[in-house]
Amino acid sequence: MFLQGYLPSILEGTVLTLQVAVASLAVSVVLGLIGAMFKMAPSKPLVWLAELYSTLVRGVPDLVWMLLLFFGGQMLINDFCTRMGWQAPEINSFFAGVMTIGFIFGAYMTETFRGAIMAVPKGQMEAGLAYGMSPLRVFLRITFPQMVRFALPSFSNNWLVLVKSTALVSVIGLNDVMYRADTAKSITQEPFTVYAVVGLIFLAITSVSDFALKRLEKRYSLGVRETEL
Amino acid sequence: MIDFNLIVEKLPAFLGGADGAPMMSTSDGLQLTLELLFLSLACGLLLAVPLALMRVSKNRVASSLVWLYTYVFRGTPLLVQLFIIYYGLSQFDWVRDSWAWEYLREAYACAILAFTLNTAAYTTEIIAGQIRNTHYGEIEAAKAMGMSKWLMMRRIVIPSALRRALPAYSNEVVMMMQSTSVAGLVTLADLTGVARRVFSDTYMPFEPFITVACFYLVLTFGFVWLFKLAERRWLAYLAPRKH
Numbered sequence: 001m002f003l004q005g006y007l008p009s010i011l012e013g014t015v016l017t018l019q020v021a022v023a024s025l026a027v028s029v030v031l032g033l034i035g036a037m038f039k040m041a042p043s044k045p046l047v048w049l050a051e052l053y054s055t056l057v058r059g060v061p062d063l064v065w066m067l068l069l070f071f072g073g074q075m076l077i078n079d080f081c082t083r084m085g086w087q088a089p090e091i092n093s094f095f096a097g098v099m100t101i102g103f104i105f106g107a108y109m110t111e112t113f114r115g116a117i118m119a120v121p122k123g124q125m126e127a128g129l130a131y132g133m134s135p136l137r138v139f140l141r142i143t144f145p146q147m148v149r150f151a152l153p154s155f156s157n158n159w160l161v162l163v164k165s166t167a168l169v170s171v172i173g174l175n176d177v178m179y180r181a182d183t184a185k186s187i188t189q190e191p192f193t194v195y196a197v198v199g200l201i202f203l204a205i206t207s208v209s210d211f212a213l214k215r216l217e218k219r220y221s222l223g224v225r226e227t228e229l
Numbered sequence: 230m231i232d233f234n235l236i237v238e239k240l241p242a243f244l245g246g247a248d249g250a251p252m253m254s255t256s257d258g259l260q261l262t263l264e265l266l267f268l269s270l271a272c273g274l275l276l277a278v279p280l281a282l283m284r285v286s287k288n289r290v291a292s293s294l295v296w297l298y299t300y301v302f303r304g305t306p307l308l309v310q311l312f313i314i315y316y317g318l319s320q321f322d323w324v325r326d327s328w329a330w331e332y333l334r335e336a337y338a339c340a341i342l343a344f345t346l347n348t349a350a351y352t353t354e355i356i357a358g359q360i361r362n363t364h365y366g367e368i369e370a371a372k373a374m375g376m377s378k379w380l381m382m383r384r385i386v387i388p389s390a391l392r393r394a395l396p397a398y399s400n401e402v403v404m405m406m407q408s409t410s411v412a413g414l415v416t417l418a419d420l421t422g423v424a425r426r427v428f429s430d431t432y433m434p435f436e437p438f439i440t441v442a443c444f445y446l447v448l449t450f451g452f453v454w455l456f457k458l459a460e461r462r463w464l465a466y467l468a469p470r471k472h
Binding site: 181 | 282298301303305306307308312313316317318319320321326383407408410411413414421424425428434435438439441442446447450
């Protein structure tokens, strides 16, 4: 039997990996939008804060951030709870993993969204305001639909890097595809087959994402004139 | 709150105290990280130039083979590649019986092999992209001078493409430097590996992980600065005019 019946277990792990990736993407998009707004805010401290965030996160490996935030965060929460005389809660590793990866990729998304928002002509937003739209409505109806086209290439790249980074979450105790592969490896004694399957799974995920995002890019570039040499 | 004594006490280990040095290497900690980085970058670059030429060549077979290689290595996590090489190869008896097994059973050699193949894939695409971007005037001029194909490649196309690849390559170097941190997951005591050991010995997370984070930050800034200098030197002709 192929992999002594461990394939379903690996596929289950894949589902968890995908869940972590998608949930972290959502966190990173929210953080990225906030970061981009801070970077373009008129207040200097906000700009510095966003600058500090994106520099510190992008200058340190993902793995170090995961270890620091996961173990450090756990210790801080435990300390705090002991001091308050509470029962320290068990940290959910899924939640911790999602928050950590979301925090890391929020910094990359900050740069993506900042560039994209700046690529939309300012007159567009001014025209929206002149029509009496609220700033939120201007963002949702004017800025956002136009910035997507500029943000997509870099967004796609971030997503692909994020998917590959989720391979690291087994380090903080998540029962993901790498963790399952580790178990299957020890029992089946077929390490090459196990990790080749995991590699193919990741390749399938990145290929499908790449295809879908290319389609989306086409969709959002409708009406933009293309030239060919 | 932060125990600075612990950091000072463990600083030699982070810098490369050599008591955790793997087989075939000279040290651990920072020195091991840099060793892994420079060896794999050098081998990766040497591989990438011929591969990039194959990638842009008119030979369909060569071009698609290189495409497949870069596609697979850029589409899978480095950690999986490392595990396939470190754990996976032992599955085959012919690997274990070969002369290479002496090296392939060492985590150090496996890490360098995995990092080299990984960075070579990304670098190949960077260089191939820049070769395709070569201005047609440069190639026409070379042909008009009567250069043979290889002479033109050697004197005109490759030097010019490598220069223009510098900005993208600097990103790749920084990414690779950060990626070496996964070496700790196959028993090596690189910067991150040392930090994890200190953490498991003392159960203090902030001191070791913040210390290595600072190391990586300094390295990142250092590389960015060096590449700025290199770009000023070799890409001066592409810089915006100042007068």
